[in-house]
Amino acid sequence: MRISVSVPHDEKLLRRTVKFLLRPQLKFIRIMGGVLVVLGLVLVAMDPSDPIAHLAMILGLLFVVAVAPIAVARSMRGVPDVLKHGFHVTLDDEWAIVTYPLAESRFRWAGLGRVVETPEVWYIMFGKYQAVTIPKGPMTEEQREEFAAFVGRLQHTRG
Template sequence: MSLEIPHDVHRLRRTIRFLSRPYVLLTRILGGVLAFLGVVLIVLDTSSAVGYAAAAGGLAVVFAIGPIMVAVGMRTQAAAIQHGYRLTLDDEWMHVAYPLVESRCRWEGLDRAVETPEAWYVMFGKAQAMVVPKDVMTPQQRAEFEAFVAKRR
């Protein structure tokens, strides 16, 4: 199977959000703990600037860390991958070819394939994924890919 996948900023943003999700969750939990401790300090001493700073900082972490991580991830993408690419799948390899960069991974290295409404994320490790977007596939290609991944589990 071979697919031409045009560059899509929104798809890249969703991919970064998907890959950073476990780290964002942990950071948000820590931010919530910091905010709670700040509130406790405020209750104990309403004149404590540290309590207000901790509560405000914790809330900022809870709500701002996700968008900040996505923005940083978007800015740090190499210019070479900010183009469309060709995705080729065969029985042994998953091959991604950009105009300036190519990458190949053996299916044996596949940890798992995660399906979302927009794409499949073929995971090679915890934070490495190749994206197989559904919007560029025909219904027949989607069914073929689902069967292909199911066979490798």
């Protein structure tokens, strides 16, 4: 396999990748927020004048609603400028190579953790927080099929 495509900078794609990487932590925070809301409701039912009950509900709602957008926004501000340009991705039987104008990353398929496919991209995970985003849009239909088959074989052999 040898696939080589250029990917223009896409702020929305970068934001979706950040959300994808933050999803496990944000899920836990949302669950904890829900627990706080329920706890606050129980406490309010027991004593409507208890300020702790109202505080628990407010904090819980903030955890459920506000933490995710704030975390994504802060993460987006922390993305290095070197990644805020288009990139070129080259995929072959041994390597996934992502080249930006000022940086290059090379990943051996032997280090592959897992692959998550969405309608728009493949997230190639080389660790818990290390993802290479392979957008489907710049690829031809033949390249998408070839890469999907390659990834399927990789995942099958890795068990």
